Amino acid sequence: MIMLDRWTKILEHVKKNKFSTVQELMDTFNISMSTVRRDLVAMDERNLIKRTRGGAKAIYGKSLNDSVTSSMLIKNKEEKIKIAQKAATLINDNDFIFIDSGTTCYYIIDFIVAKNITVVTNGIMQIQKLMEKGIETYILGGYARPESNLIVGEDMEKKVSIMNFNVAFLGTLGIDSCGGFKAHALFDANFKKTVLKASEKTYVLADKSKFNVRKFYTYADIPEATVITDSKVNFKDERLKIIYV
Template sequence: MNFQQRKNKILAQLASRGEVDTRELAMALDTSEITIRRDLNRLSDEGQLYRTHGGAIPVDQPPLPFEFTQKATANQSAKDNICRQAAALINDGDIIFMDCGSTVFRLCQFIKNRKIKVITNSMPVIQALQNTAVSLNIIGGEYDAARQAIHGSMAIEHIARYQAHKAFIGADGLSAKGLFAHSEKEADMALALAHHSHITYLLCDAAKINKPSYLHFAPLETVQTIITDAALGQLSYCKKKGVKVITV
């Protein structure tokens, strides 16, 4: 396959998914990752895409901040498997909450063509889902540039006006004691989303399981289902709390 053929396939996938991953492209096009990186660099030089850590996004989307991109691409394969499973639980017509977590962000690529409404405080989620089949409701409030998200009392009031079918939230740590976060702002937002949703799903990769962090902000029962790549045995305490665990 020559460059022009690879270029057409890369740009087609970029248009349909809103991002491309170097490793996935190499497998799909049956070529090396070195060749794909070279192709992406060439297309970036031509102004046809933005290069990111591990892939690329369309030129009509501003590049995500480096810190957020690092978090979103850490344990990327596991996060994508988690989000692929989460997307399978979403039905057309659903109203869903999405928080500003880096794992939840990776759900975007799997729901772009769904006729759903997303209510979110995450700027990367907004960027990824604009100009797609998804209808967006943007939570208003105080902008946190470091986290690329909206927080604060006005944001909490905004959420309280709505009721979602499903909420998808993240956490910085999880144990039998409950959910943990590095930030009070993010903890408050996650709680608000959970309180105004019929079902709350926690998307959590194995690196965060049984690793409490700075702030214990909610009991385990705040969520109804945990979707994770961790071994089921690591979360045996969830059954006692009535929390379902889906492993990927």
């Protein structure tokens, strides 16, 4: 059972019974004590349930969407949707594609009309939406980090390195003419590098707030990908390839 499905079932169960013990959740959903405790901690942090000694009690009026639809998903939403719509038009029937965990990449899924495609992703929310649309989805194994919408695993780079994508869509924390495309952590930068090498074409989805922003880790130099963005930007580097929407 994937994490979001599990959280949904736990939330429904706790609401129905007003209170549930850890043991009850273990038995009901056939999951380990460590998984239940980890889920309850994460759900309590998002104010979905209230942890108590030995279990959890319901907080009424809260839904899973209240938690998952974070401020990052809402920020610059209109711009992100425009960029995502354009990105979806670059997907062809029978393509094998990669969709990153970024929030703009998440919106691509709403606009996919291509048939018989296979999607690989490391985004938790992306998995749920792809499955809802009936899109063939390959889930990279690893640990879930809900706070970052990421799946992180030691062998993910190895798996991706032997894959072949027609097109990959990546997010970025910043685009800097001196350093290129940025990631928030070393493991994410290394993973994105591997995806880029495995893809025939790579597009970085970035609203205007991401330009001229320098972060610590670089995953690609400017010429290595094409940017899709929502408006004209003041970016002084002739090597940058941009598609405007």
